[in-house]
Structure formats: C-alpha cells, structure tokens
Amino acid sequence: MSVVARARVQLLADNVADQIAAGEVVERPASVVKELAENALDAGARAIRVELEDGGKTLIRVSDDGSGMDRDDARLALQRHATSKIRTATDLIGIATFGFRGEALPAIASVSRFELETSGEGEDGTRLRVTGGKLDAAEESVRQRGTTVTVRGLFYNTPARRKFLRATATETRAAVEAITVLALTRPDVAFSLTSDGRVLLDCPPAARLIDRVHALWGAELTDTLLAVSHRAGPLEVTGLVQRPAQARPAGRKGYVFVRGRPIRDPFILRAGEAGYRSTIAPGDRPSLLLFLDLPGDAVDVNVHPAKLEARFRDKFFVERVVEDAVRAALAPLDAAFPLSGVGGSGLGAGVFAGGISVPLELFSAQSLGPSPEPRTPSLLQVFDTYIMFQTDAGVAIVDQHSAHERVLYEDVMRQLSGDGAPAQRLLLPLTLDFAPAELDAIDAHRELLTRIGYEIAPFSGRSIVVHTAPNPHPRFEAARCLQELVADLAGGRFGGWQNRLERFAATYACRAAIKAGQTLDAGEMRELIVRLLTATLPAHDVHGRPSMVQLPKEELERRFGRT
Numbered sequence: 001m002s003v004v005a006r007a008r009v010q011l012l013a014d015n016v017a018d019q020i021a022a023g024e025v026v027e028r029p030a031s032v033v034k035e036l037a038e039n040a041l042d043a044g045a046r047a048i049r050v051e052l053e054d055g056g057k058t059l060i061r062v063s064d065d066g067s068g069m070d071r072d073d074a075r076l077a078l079q080r081h082a083t084s085k086i087r088t089a090t091d092l093i094g095i096a097t098f099g100f101r102g103e104a105l106p107a108i109a110s111v112s113r114f115e116l117e118t119s120g121e122g123e124d125g126t127r128l129r130v131t132g133g134k135l136d137a138a139e140e141s142v143r144q145r146g147t148t149v150t151v152r153g154l155f156y157n158t159p160a161r162r163k164f165l166r167a168t169a170t171e172t173r174a175a176v177e178a179i180t181v182l183a184l185t186r187p188d189v190a191f192s193l194t195s196d197g198r199v200l201l202d203c204p205p206a207a208r209l210i211d212r213v214h215a216l217w218g219a220e221l222t223d224t225l226l227a228v229s230h231r232a233g234p235l236e237v238t239g240l241v242q243r244p245a246q247a248r249p250a251g252r253k254g255y256v257f258v259r260g261r262p263i264r265d266p267f268i269l270r271a272g273e274a275g276y277r278s279t280i281a282p283g284d285r286p287s288l289l290l291f292l293d294l295p296g297d298a299v300d301v302n303v304h305p306a307k308l309e310a311r312f313r314d315k316f317f318v319e320r321v322v323e324d325a326v327r328a329a330l331a332p333l334d335a336a337f338p339l340s341g342v343g344g345s346g347l348g349a350g351v352f353a354g355g356i357s358v359p360l361e362l363f364s365a366q367s368l369g370p371s372p373e374p375r376t377p378s379l380l381q382v383f384d385t386y387i388m389f390q391t392d393a394g395v396a397i398v399d400q401h402s403a404h405e406r407v408l409y410e411d412v413m414r415q416l417s418g419d420g421a422p423a424q425r426l427l428l429p430l431t432l433d434f435a436p437a438e439l440d441a442i443d444a445h446r447e448l449l450t451r452i453g454y455e456i457a458p459f460s461g462r463s464i465v466v467h468t469a470p471n472p473h474p475r476f477e478a479a480r481c482l483q484e485l486v487a488d489l490a491g492g493r494f495g496g497w498q499n500r501l502e503r504f505a506a507t508y509a510c511r512a513a514i515k516a517g518q519t520l521d522a523g524e525m526r527e528l529i530v531r532l533l534t535a536t537l538p539a540h541d542v543h544g545r546p547s548m549v550q551l552p553k554e555e556l557e558r559r560f561g562r563t
C-alpha cells in the first residue's frame with residue numbers, strides 16, 4: 001500500500017476562520033455521515049464503510065482506509081478551526097477537498113459520545129474518546145492504516161435537538177441519500193452502508209459513472225440514460241440524462257456536481273430540463289446527473305455552511321451551457337430508444353453509434369437516378385405506419401407520423417422566427433365555419449397562422465375565408481388541418497407547454513403531419529427519412545414519445561443464438 005501524502009493539521013488564524021461560511025454543521029445523523037465520509041474521501045480512502053443503528057440515532061460508524069492521522073494531528077483535529085486542508089484564505093480559491101472549515105469533527109464530538117480511531121501507514125495507532133466535547137481518554141490502538149469514527153447517542157446532551165430527530169426509516173433514508181450523492185462523485189471508491197445489520201448500499205469500485213449508477217439504482221434507470229459531454233469556453237458539462245420518452249412525472253433523480261462537489265441548485269436542474277424543450281410530455285421530469293467542471297476562480301464554494309451551494313461568477317452562462325449540453329445529448333440518432341438492453345445507456349452500442357452510419361447521400365435524389373448506387377438502403381413501410389431500414393449496426397424503425405411531426409416542428413419554429421413559410425394561394429378560397437371560442441382562438445393566433453401560411457379573413461358571422469395555406473406535403477389537407485389546429489388551440493389541448501410559440505408549432509406539426517395508416521410511396525419515404533436524419537432532434541417526437549427506435553444487430557444475433 002502506498003503512503004498517502006498527508007498535510008499536517010493546524011489551527012487556522014482567526015482572520016481566515018472568520019472568512020468561512022459558518023453555521024450548523026450537524027443537523028441529523030445524515031449530516032454526520034456526510035461529514036465523516038467526506039473526510040474519508042479527503043484522506044484518499046479507496047473504500048468507505050458506513051454502519052448505522054436505529055437510523056444513526058444510536059450509532060453511526062464510518063471506517064476508511066485513507067491516510068489516517070498520527071496522535072498529535074488526531075488531538076488537534078478535534079479543535080475548532082483545525083484543518084490540514086487550507087492555511088490561508090486564498091487557498092479557498094479552487095479548493096479541491098470537501099473539507100476546509102475545520103468544523104466537522106469538533107461539532108460532532110460536542111454533541112455525542114465520540115470515538116476516533118486512526119493510524120497512518122506504519123505508525124502507532126491512536127484511540128481518542130470524547131464525551132460531549134470533553135476528551136476522556138487517549139490510548140494506543142492497533143489497526144491498519146485508516147480511520148474509524150464512531151458516534152453514539154447523537155444529541156444526547158442537547159435533548160431539544162434530539163427530540164427533532166425523525167423516525168428511524170426517515171433518518172436512514174437521509175443517510176443513504178448522503179452516501180449516494182458522494183458515491184456518485186467518486187465511482188472509483190468503494191462504498192457500503194449497513195443499517196441494523198442490513199446492507200442498503202454496496203458499491204464496488206467502478207471505472208465509469210454509469211457503472212456506479214447501475215450499482216446504486218439498477219438497470220431500470222441505467223438503461224434509460226444518455227451520456228452528456230459538452231464544453232463551452234471554460235465550462236465542461238458531463239454526466240447522464242434520461243431519454244425523453246422514458247422520463248416520468250415522479251421519482252426522478254436530479255443531481256448537480258460542481259468541480260466534483262455535490263450542490264443543490266434548482267436553477268441548474270431547471271436549465272437541464274429546458275434542454276428537453278419540445279421532446280418531453282408536459283409534467284414529465286427527466287433524471288439528470290450533471291457534472292460541471294470549470295476553473296476554480298469561476299465559482300465560490302464557500303457560501304453555504306454545509307457547502308450545499310456554490311456561487312458562479314457568471315450564472316447565466318452556466319445555465320445556458322447546461323441547457324445546450326443536455327440538448328446536445330438528446331440530439332444524436334443514437335439517442336433513439338433501443339429495443340433491447342444492448343443499445344441501452346446511449347453509451348455507444350446502438351445502431352447509430354459513432355455517428356450516422358447510414359450515409360445520407362445514399363438517400364438523396366440522385367441515388368434514385370438511372371444507375372442507383374448498389375448500397376442504397378431500401379425502406380420498408382409496415383402497417384402503413386412504420387418505416388424500417390438497415391444501418392451498419394442494426395435496424396432503425398421510424399414512426400412516420402411522429403417523425404414527420406418532428407421535422408415539421410423544427411421547420412415551423414424556423415419559419416416563425418424567420419421569414420415565415422412559403423404559402424400557397426388557393427385557386428378557390430376556402431370558406432369555413434367555426435364556433436365562437438374557435439373564432440377567438442383564430443383572432444389570438446392570427447399572426448402565427450399567417451406566418452405558417454394561413455392567410456385568413458373574416459367572412460360573415462361564424463365564417464372565415466382562407467386565401468392561402470401551407471403546403472408541407474402532397475397529401476396535406478389544408479381545411480382539415482386548420483379545423484383541427486383551431487379546435488386544439490381553442491380547447492387548450494397540448495397545454496403545459498410553457499412557450500406559446502412552441503405550443504403553437506407543436507400543435508400545428510401534429511395536425512399537419514402525415515398520419516399513421518397512410519401508404520407512402522418510395523419517394524415520400526425517402527424524403528421523410530432524409531429530412532428526419534438531418535433534423536436537430538431526430539429521435540424524439542414533440543409529445544415525449546420516440547420518433548424512432550433501434551433494433552441492434554447484436555440483439556437479433558442474441559435472439560437467434562448466433563453469438
């Protein structure tokens with residue numbers, strides 16, 4: 001075992017101590033667990049074990065195989081403002097350790113029956129017993145390198161606070177959560193947590209975040225996640241986010257880490273959710289695990305007594321980049337829903353892995369010419385609803401309505417913010433009747449309707465006359481689309497969209513798109529697939545469903561016993 005480089009514990013000068021965000025360190029067993037496990041990580045532990053009795057109310061024990069301390073340091077560590085992690089206030093800039101206040105151990109020891117057992121590599125071990133902050137005993141102890149802290153009778157001497165402890169199950173859950181969060185920051189470190197002898201967490205050291213997520217929550221979540229990897233200027237965003245179609249209204253996991261430190265930041269989570277715009281059903285909350293890395297001087301972690309918040313120099317920049325990062329994770333074709341575990345996790349095993357494996361030029365018009373290229377993928381329409389084609393690594397299956405909806409939605413959003421859509425003047429203007437509420441909806445959306453190509457004038461009473469209409473595809477029925485669109489707008493269908501423009505675009509895209517059950521000829525299929533494959537978010541429709549799914553070749557081989 002290598003000797004971990006170890007800084008000495010020293011008392012902070014008063015002027016440094018005064019600059020540290022101070023407050024209540026120990027609120028409940030989970031905060032003790034958090035502080036002790038953070039200390040273990042700071043000490044270079046490779047394995048951290050947590051034991052609880054009665055939700056931590058009777059006993060909390062955290063053992064690590066980190067650097068340990070010698071006797072002098074161990075004694076000093078129990079004093080307020082004694083730390084090995086910083087010396088001066090400037091050390092706080094870009095601080096890489098979890099700890100820096102020199103507050104946690106003395107705070108815990110002052111409200112419990114506390115025992116610290118520690119030993120450095122090849123050193124004599126030390127056991128210190130502290131009761132209610134008073135050192136009772138300092139003994140030799142024999143142990144391997146590392147530290148074990150045992151906290152009994154938390155708040156035994158402050159009955160008012162002890163009374164506020166919650167039910168065992170609740171305190172246990174909070175402690176599990178504290179370890180879960182830390183386990184996400186360091187997949188390479190083993191974590192275990194037992195509660196009254198029952199193993200609640202058991203995470204072996206892992207190479208990748210996704211493996212740690214699997215150890216914590218199983219395949220059910222893991223298989224729904226896509227990898228995030230995005231950089232803008234000084235900010236790098238990595239992590240895992242959920243495929244839109246698999247997000248649910250409840251039970252999502254939402255975690256934010258800044259420079260490896262867990263923080264609670266609803267704004268960053270919201271920015272991440274904003275990246276799902278137009279891909280998710282209203283009310284669904286995707287799981288997000290976002291790791292932000294940026295230079296130490298661009299963020300201040302010394303703003304919250306429990307270090308649960310961070311302050312960014314440029315918060316709006318950070319939020320914008322997080323949104324872009326999530327959007328970029330949803331964009332690749334490989335973000336399409338896999339019909340097996342093989343292509344799961346979006347981590348590079350799907351039919352579109354490594355970019356578009358269907359060369360787009362093979363779909364383009366000239367390949368329909370007199371001498372078609374030999375490898376032109378053939379498109380097969382099944383059930384007059386789905387279009388299937390082969391890629392290098394499997395079979396892609398597209399829902400023609402959802403796909404067209406996605407394509408039209410992106411067209412319309414461009415048209416609404418640009419010059420509008422090319423409209424077609426109708427040889428015979430249409431006269432249509434509407435209900436009063438629908439006429440109101442037409443009035444309220446007249447400008448948007450004009451931009452997408454519907455030029456409408458009042459006619460008489462409940463009638464309007466339509467002079468021009470959009471022409472998104474040859475089978476488009478201008479009158480029916482307008483009637484359905486206006487009924488949706490008047491009826492508040494597709495509510496939940498925050499942005500009126502997006503809601504309008506999604507509603508129109510839904511009504512204008514080719515429907516399921518329509519037979520398409522080869523040219524129509526080809527055009528749809530080319531346009532889908534060049535869309536910004538091709539794999540997701542605008543209501544939180546997939547527009548395509550992928551069937552990896554490996555899955556076929558597995559099913560047919562070819563592997």
Ligand SMILES: Nc1ncnc2c1ncn2[C@@H]1O[C@H](COP(=O)(O)OP(=O)(O)OP(=O)(O)O)[C@@H](O)[C@H]1O
Nearest residue numbers: 039043068077083084099100101102103104105147
């Ligand atoms: N598990 C451990 N292994 C090795 N050294 C430890 C361990 N726990 C604590 N120490 C030492 O004791 C010191 C005091 O720990 P304490 O948690 O009170 O403060 P801190 O970690 O420096 O700052 P903070 O109050 O922000 O946690 C640490 O700086 C570290 O040197």
Ligand SMILES: [Mg+2]
Nearest residue numbers: 035039099104
């Ligand atoms: Mg600490």
